[in-house]
Amino acid sequence: MAGLAATYGSGSMTNAISCIEKADVILITGSNTTENHPVISAYVKRAVTRRGARLIVVDPRRTKISEFAQIHLRQNLGTDVAWINGMMHVIIQEGLYDKPYVESRTVGFEELKRMVAKFTPDFVESITGIPGDQLAAAARLYASGKPASILYCMGITQHTTGTDNVKALAALAMLCGNVGVVGGGVNPLRGQNNVQGACDMGGLPDVYSGYQKVADPALRAKMAKAWGVAALPEKPGLKVTEMIPKAESGEIKALYVVGENPLVSDPDLNHAEHCFQHLEFLVVQDIFLTETARNAHVVLPSACFAEKEGTFTNTERRVQRVRKAVAPPGDARDDLSIICDLSTRLGYPMRYEGAEAVFAEMASVTPSYAGLSYARIEKEGIPWPCPVPDHPGTPVLHMGSFSHGKGIFFAIDYIPPAETVDDDYPLYLTTGRVLYHYHTGTMTMKSEGLMDRAPECFVEIHPSDAKNLGVAEGTRVTVTSRRGSIEAVARVSPRVRPGMIFIPFHYAQAAANRLTNARLDPISGIPEFKVCAVKLAKAA
């Protein structure tokens, strides 16, 4: 998100999901779309099979969606900036870019041009392993798309260079005049139901709701007045990936964790567990006794989505209703009333008639949500920004101009991943999800049917590596990184490239995150889940 915000002035999907229906060319990278966003993948598959849209997939794994692609480029892990710069090199070299758009709507083109000059197809091949002619063909195909849409996911962001990757994609889209255009755009597919909403609502250390900066004295004063306090803290807070290590150093003494399971989802889990042990006071509010809740001092039982009123904001910024269908079990309560009760006990009373009253207060202090109300989204959700009550919502951002005026080209050089393979750890590991499970599995693993389809963790390994290591389909293997070790069964498959393995991160019993690297992107604070070095052997 930081990458898009820097380039365009706003960090979210630029276009509506339905824009996929209008795209001439679609570029998907770092997204196993059919397994992680199945309903969006259907939009893409329909565009290709029924309308003749052309699809480019750039992904090291042979994913299902790549079977629909006209061109599938399989890059080495952690080399995204190189292939994106390579595509821009070809597009500039061959004069395929949108000159009027670049001149009227962007700044920084000359710097970009100088940077990508060295990223010739041959040079890019030496880094990414993508054959130069294929890269050039993909570049020409993307440039020919009128319009062309880019879809990406965690395969782009979960790198130490994640922000760079996104800025490079954002530049590629602007270069071809695809931003602020129906059917185009740069579209991060959000992995969790309300990750967009959690960001929008000020669930970030440096902003209030609607991305209003904590550091801005005027906004601080506005929020203090709205909330009836004399002053609000000035210093931007810590990111989650900073809070947990600071538990070890003692700067963080207490954590209040609501609906999250960091003790499966965090990178370098062994270290994260160690950090949690140092907490003086841990409060967990969840629907299950998760791995994290087991370590808590107080556990507060909450309601799931079917048991409460409210709204979620989806990946295309569409604000949609959540409605209560059943009562929470036992004494469990919805999070809203727990938070109000706790706040009141902390000496800051919160009393609301219900979720709608909270929404109304939020909208009154949040410009991008100001025109929204439960009445307006009763039948169908509306995408923000929606500044006034008669505004129709904004399916496509940046039409006419960018949020901060002109779009900025960032000239980005290629930096290798934080950890590369060597003699001791000769294989690359990447992680991800499978269709039948969701994040840390606290919900999906309660379903017999889903467990029947995807019962246990596995290690996807290329047949050539499997042969060298004496591993066959179903062999139990041990995978070890510098940080930890797990055991799982091998699945021998050409879906991965030689020299790399894939492990889904859902399974607490064989948590892939015992292996992953906690090195962070310096700007977004996102860990490099998608690349680390490991070794693999038959289990003892």
Added chain:
Amino acid sequence: MGEDGQNVIIINGNPYAFEPGETILEVARRHDIDIPTLCHLKGAPPTGACRVCVVEVEGAASLMASCATPAGSGMAVHTETPKVVAARRQVLDLMLASGNHNCTIRQPDEADWTAQQLKVMQEDQAEELCPVWGDCRLQELAFRYQVTAKRYDPAKTLYPQELANPFIVRDFSRCIRCGRCIQACNEVQVNNAINFGFRGAALKIVAAGDRPLRNSDCVFCGECVQACPVGALVEKDTRYRVRPWETTRTRTTCSYCGVGCQLDLHVADGRVVRVTGAEDVAPNYGSLCVKGRFGYDFIHSPERLTTPLVRDGNHLREATWDEALDRVATGFKAIRERDGADAIGVLCSARITNEENYLLNKLARAALGTNNIDHCARL
């Protein structure tokens, strides 16, 4: 409406404007004129397979399938003439006779009726009527057109039911071969898992060389189940357990990925018993994935937390809300006094609502006095 009659069609004597390329059915639906359909699936190309939507077009030699016939300027269409009704009755009659349609509307002579019911019960391994009784397009139309299948012998069952997966029961004896499931799979979800196999009377919907779904390309999105107009494709969990008139529906947003599919939770006796996609709204227009449609067991899991817990030494014990919340408030206040508010961190959540996240942001900054709030968007 053009004054020269351009792009105007006459339906049942009334003129209606149409967009070039629109079918007769689409124009009629847009103007609330009811033409029944079975195989027609919105959003997929028409197949004209079932012939239930036939209409009379003046000057045409035969009845036309309204789903597949483009509207034409000056075309005069009649949707419910005796000829149309007779054709629909014949189609429905054949369908009703073709399988285990043991709804009460089917009434051949009494001895046959009993024999048929006993046969179906044995094949269903159940003493219940058809699992979609009361929720079946064929039953509705058979009732509307008073069709009984009296003229035909009951059909033999050619293929056994497929029960070998956790989500979907395939009952070929109730399949009317309308092809809606194939359209749903190949045109809407584009999973290309099923198609027509075999020929003539042996026609069957097959997955990957006539294998069970679990050994095919099927990803259990259930689009086919939602599209099936009869009892040939039924959710395994719901079958026989829930009848539609025993449930209420609540429209809400799926809680899995960020697509935010709109869905209906079907509730009976305070429990969610079935999930279907909302067909009339963005972003999913009825589509769901396996998690959204079938992954709702967690809601009523016995492992759900039902009471607050507090730590006593090495173990967690049950507590009242008062005790638990007081302990939280006291704990936070003590740490804030000793180490300052920035020694406390709040992790809000990509799983909870906007309203709850907004309040957590308010609690962290206004009540606790720290900007240490974040969530796992990055993880």
